[in-house]
Amino acid sequence: MDIQKSKQLPKILIITTGGTITMTPDSTGGVVPTLTGNDLVRSVPDIAKYCECEVISFVSKPGASLNWVDLLGLAKLLNEKLADDSIHGAIVVQGTDTIEETAFIFDLLIQSDKPLVVTGAMRSAMMLSADGPANLLAAVIIASSNMQSQGTLVALNNEFHAARYVQKSHTGHLHAFSSPACGPLGCVLEDKICQFVKIERKSPLAMPKNEIASVGIIKAALADDDRLLKNIPALGYQGIVIEAMGAGHLPAHYAPYISEFSNKFPVVLASRVPSGPIFTHSYNFAGSEMDSIRRGAIPSGLLGSVKSRLLLTILLSLNYSPEQIKTEFHERTEY
Structure with a gap:
C-alpha cells in the first residue's frame, strides 16, 4: 500500500x-x-x-x-x-x-x-x-x-x-x-x-549464515543448589549466560562450575539487577566477579542477560573465537 x-x-x-x-x-x-x-x-x-x-x-x-x-x-x-x-x-x-x-x-x-x-x-x-x-x-x-x-x-x-x-x-x-x-x-x-542524548552506534556484525548457536541463561538465587549446573554440559549449549546477584556475585559453590564451563564454551556474567554494570575489580571472595572473571567468565558490562545471550548467540554463529568474543563484549558493553 x-x-x-x-x-x-x-x-x-x-x-x-x-x-x-x-x-x-x-x-x-x-x-x-x-x-x-x-x-x-x-x-x-x-x-x-x-x-x-x-x-x-x-x-x-x-x-x-x-x-x-x-x-x-x-x-x-x-x-x-x-x-x-x-x-x-x-x-x-x-x-x-x-x-x-x-x-x-x-x-x-x-x-x-x-x-x-x-x-x-x-x-x-x-x-x-x-x-x-x-x-x-x-x-x-x-x-x-x-x-x-x-x-x-x-x-x-x-x-x-x-x-x-x-x-x-x-x-x-x-x-x-x-x-x-x-x-x-x-x-x-x-x-x-x-x-536530549545521542549515542554512538557500534559497527554492525555480519549476518549469520550458519546454524544459529544455542545459548542458555541461568539465574542465580539465594540458597540455590547445583542441580541445574550439574546438567548444563549434557544439554548441548554452545555458551551460557549466568545472571548473577548484585554487581556480579554468585554463591561460592558456582565457582568450580565457572572454571569447568569456561574450558568448554563461553560463559558470560550478567546481573539480575535491572540497572548498573557488572563490576570487574572490586570483590575477590569465592563467587565474586573477580573470582569468576579469573576463572574465565566474560563480564557483560551494562548488558543484561537477555541481550548478552543474543550477542553471544550471534558471535558464536559467526564462528568467533573465544578471544574475539571477549573483545566484542568488551567493546560493545563498556561503560
Missing part, C-alpha cells in the same frame, strides 16, 4: 509482525493478532503528512512467539530494503514482550545507518485509549526525520530509546519502557523530535 501526498515526502518502509497493536477480541473475549499492516496505517491518517509508505505484513504473531527464522528473515529484508536509495527509513511493528531483544538484534545486524524504529502498543486496538496509533505516528515522525547513524531506536509513549539500553520495565503501564543506564534519548512533542 502506498500513501502518496507529495513526491517530496520521504518514503518509509513499515513492516508489521503482529503483537498487541494488531490484536482484537476473539469469541472468548481474549485478544489475538488480526490486523494487517495496511489496517494499522489506515487507522492513522496523519501518517500521510509525513511520508509515503511501503507496507509489508511480514508475519502475524505475538512478540513472544518470534523466533530466529523470523528475526533473521526480517534483518535480511531490512538490509535489502534500506539499501534502496528511495527508502529513507524503516519501522518494525511488533509485540512489546520482546521489543528490547528484537531491536538489539537489528542494532547488531542492520548494515544501513538510515533511521530504523521499532514500536508496538501496550493496549490492544479495541481498548479504550489504545496507544498503538500514537506510537505508530511517533515512529513515523522519527523515521522520516534526519535520525541517521543512531542505531535502532525503540519508540513508545512519545519517548524513544536506544536499542542497546532499553528494557521493558512494567507489564501493563503505557510508560512500560525505560533505559536505566541513560534514560530516553528524546521524545516526540507537538509532532516534533526533541532529542
Whole structure:
C-alpha cells in the first residue's frame, strides 16, 4: 500500500509482525493478532503528512512467539530494503514482550545507518485509549526525520530509546519502557523530535549464515543448589549466560562450575539487577566477579542477560573465537 501526498515526502518502509497493536477480541473475549499492516496505517491518517509508505505484513504473531527464522528473515529484508536509495527509513511493528531483544538484534545486524524504529502498543486496538496509533505516528515522525547513524531506536509513549539500553520495565503501564543506564534519548512533542542524548552506534556484525548457536541463561538465587549446573554440559549449549546477584556475585559453590564451563564454551556474567554494570575489580571472595572473571567468565558490562545471550548467540554463529568474543563484549558493553 502506498500513501502518496507529495513526491517530496520521504518514503518509509513499515513492516508489521503482529503483537498487541494488531490484536482484537476473539469469541472468548481474549485478544489475538488480526490486523494487517495496511489496517494499522489506515487507522492513522496523519501518517500521510509525513511520508509515503511501503507496507509489508511480514508475519502475524505475538512478540513472544518470534523466533530466529523470523528475526533473521526480517534483518535480511531490512538490509535489502534500506539499501534502496528511495527508502529513507524503516519501522518494525511488533509485540512489546520482546521489543528490547528484537531491536538489539537489528542494532547488531542492520548494515544501513538510515533511521530504523521499532514500536508496538501496550493496549490492544479495541481498548479504550489504545496507544498503538500514537506510537505508530511517533515512529513515523522519527523515521522520516534526519535520525541517521543512531542505531535502532525503540519508540513508545512519545519517548524513544536506544536499542542497546532499553528494557521493558512494567507489564501493563503505557510508560512500560525505560533505559536505566541513560534514560530516553528524546521524545516526540507537538509532532516534533526533541532529542536530549545521542549515542554512538557500534559497527554492525555480519549476518549469520550458519546454524544459529544455542545459548542458555541461568539465574542465580539465594540458597540455590547445583542441580541445574550439574546438567548444563549434557544439554548441548554452545555458551551460557549466568545472571548473577548484585554487581556480579554468585554463591561460592558456582565457582568450580565457572572454571569447568569456561574450558568448554563461553560463559558470560550478567546481573539480575535491572540497572548498573557488572563490576570487574572490586570483590575477590569465592563467587565474586573477580573470582569468576579469573576463572574465565566474560563480564557483560551494562548488558543484561537477555541481550548478552543474543550477542553471544550471534558471535558464536559467526564462528568467533573465544578471544574475539571477549573483545566484542568488551567493546560493545563498556561503560
